[in-house]
Amino acid sequence: MTLTAEEMELGWVEFVCEKHGFLVAMTPRAVVWCKCGKQATRLRGGRVVDRDLKLTEAKARASNGSGKPSLHLCPDCQQDFGGGFIHKRHRVGTRGKSKRCLTSAEMRAKGWRLTKRGRWSLPRPNPSQEKGPQEA
Ligand SMILES: [Zn+2]
Ligand SMILES: [Zn+2]
Numbered sequence: 388m389t390l391t392a393e394e395m396e397l398g399w400v401e402f403v404c405e406k407h408g409f410l411v412a413m414t415p416r417a418v419v420w421c422k423c424g425k426q427a428t429r430l431r432g433g434r435v436v437d438r439d440l441k442l443t444e445a446k447a448r449a450s451n452g453s454g455k456p457s458l459h460l461c462p463d464c465q466q467d468f469g470g471g472f473i474h475k476r477h478r479v480g481t482r483g484k485s486k487r488c489l490t491s492a493e494m495r496a497k498g499w500r501l502t503k504r505g506r507w508s509l510p511r512p513n514p515s516q517e518k519g520p521q522e523a
Contacts, residue, residue: 400413401430407421410427415429415431451505454505455505459474463488467505467506467507469504477489477507494507
C-alpha cells in the first residue's frame with residue numbers, strides 16, 4: 388500500500404507501471420503514463436480498478452505544496468496557479484530582459500491569494516465595484 392491516509396480520503400488510487408511499479412497517487416480520473424511509454428494501471432488497495440482505459444494525451448501531474456494535483460505549475464518558481472491567465476500574469480519583465488516570476492510577497496501585494504488547494508488565485512470581484520456607477 389503506497390497511498391497515505393490523506394490520499395485514500397481524497398479517493399485517490401495508485402498508478403502502477405507493469406514493469407516499473409508505483410508511479411504516482413492521483414484521482415482515478417487521471418490518465419498516467421510511465422516514462423517507459425506504457426500507460427499506468429489504476430490500483431486501489433492492490434486491486435485493478437479499471438482495465439479498459441482509454442488513451443489520452445494527458446500527462447501525469449505532480450502535486451503542489453498542498454498535496455493537490457498541480458493545475459498550472461510554474462516550472463521556474465514551483466508555484467501552482469488556479470488558471471492559465473493568472474499563471475501568465477505572474478511572469479513579469481520584457482522578453483529577452485530578465486523575465487522572471489513574481490515573488491509570493493509581490494503576488495499578495497496584487498491582492499492574489501493562495502487557496503487552501505495550494506493554488507494562487509485572483510481576488511474575488513469587489514461587490515461594490517460590480518454594482519457600477521448607476522448606484523448614486
Ligand atoms: Zn514503466
Ligand atoms: Zn513562476
